[in-house]
Amino acid sequence: MMPARALAQPVPGSPARTRERLLEAAERLFAERGFRATSVRALTSEARCNVASVNYHFGGKEGLYREMFRRRLVALREQRIAGIRRAMDEAGGSASLELTLQAFTTAFLEPHLDQSGGRRLMRLFSRELLEPHLRPGTLQREMVEPVRRALTEALQSACRGLDSRSARRCVHSVVAQLVHVVQMRNAPGAMRDKELRDFSLADAVDHIVRFSAAGIRACLS
Amino acid sequence: MMPARALAQPVPGSPARTRERLLEAAERLFAERGFRATSVRALTSEARCNVASVNYHFGGKEGLYREMFRRRLVALREQRIAGIRRAMDEAGGSASLELTLQAFTTAFLEPHLDQSGGRRLMRLFSRELLEPHLRPGTLQREMVEPVRRALTEALQSACRGLDSRSARRCVHSVVAQLVHVVQMRNAPGAMRDKELRDFSLADAVDHIVRFSAAGIRACLS
DNA sequence: CCCTGTTTCAAACGGTTGTTTCGAACGGAG
């Protein structure tokens, strides 16, 4: 009778398989078509369950969207930040600028270039940035800002003498290039023969590291 | 009775004011809400005309979208390319790298930072990139690629010794930073106090020019 | 067995979508 509250977890022993299948279907379809273009009936058809299940388990279409998003958000953020921290530690206190950039660039790009989950997540983020269905600024607060802050710290520790204002701007420049690579690879008709070669993982990393290292050093003044 | 063909222009003397009002309404609403989230009734209400007008003048909602897009596309592209060419000519054959970058950066950012038409266009572009309602790759072919090509030429002429492969990659790096600035300013909850200062037009231009000039020179090798 | 709470289902709900219909209004040409 009474639908499960959003916060309540199903009893571990119980099946609750539909709930999981719905979350997976939501991840696929919302990423491919966007929130509005994905109908509840398409979701439940993909998850092979009844239409009412969405309202029963998540209280509505938006509830499913939010829950699907929430799960992935913290995981990806922690993975990213851990990658940055690891790169800093590996290179020790004397982390060269190039090594730090290389580590972060690879860590950022790698999960997005596979065919499976990574690309979908980036599409979800792009869409959520363009028209939010979470509380306003959630993505910025929970994902963009923490990663940006960690990277800024790493950059300042790898490049002494970089004031925090310049550091923030340089991080912007680096992140912009990374995001752009991902977006170009995800855009439907964006990649044509020649350009696709320019965006191969290894070459892209090499270029961004070289370009950005020089750019950052020019901001030391 | 018979609806006007998409290609046919209305007789110059005739009023045909509704058509124009619809195109303006489409520009506003599609940019703010996206294609799917904008209903035909919202469009015709904004344009103060009947629902049937959309089908009469444009053959459907998609027809209106395409026509609205087509008008702006060529105009903005030619304006951009003309800006690049002008910057090249002004600085003469010996255009310094910094001047070329400064000219292009300003030309790219300026129209997007006003309150009126510029920001709307960029939102339209972002949306169209994410889920196209034009023929696939139209935006890339008609807008992104020509501008990129012009900028690549300008860069190679301002920086002798830059092979075409490196030039393409450097253009990517510069454009990425510009796009990122625009997207950050357009994202609903992205800008908070401190960051907004980092993205003021003059400061952003200065940073991007300095950062990119050094990055490009590092690619000369 | 019955009772209880959870989960799933087919069916229907009211509302909105894009599009169509058809008649009225308009404005020059014959």
Added chain:
DNA sequence: CTCCGTTCGAAACAACCGTTTGAAACAGGG
């Protein structure tokens, strides 16, 4: 004047939307 092609508007169209309903199916404890 009539005629004709163009433009417009109120109303209706079928299709789909997200959500609700009420009952069936299922489990486990008394």
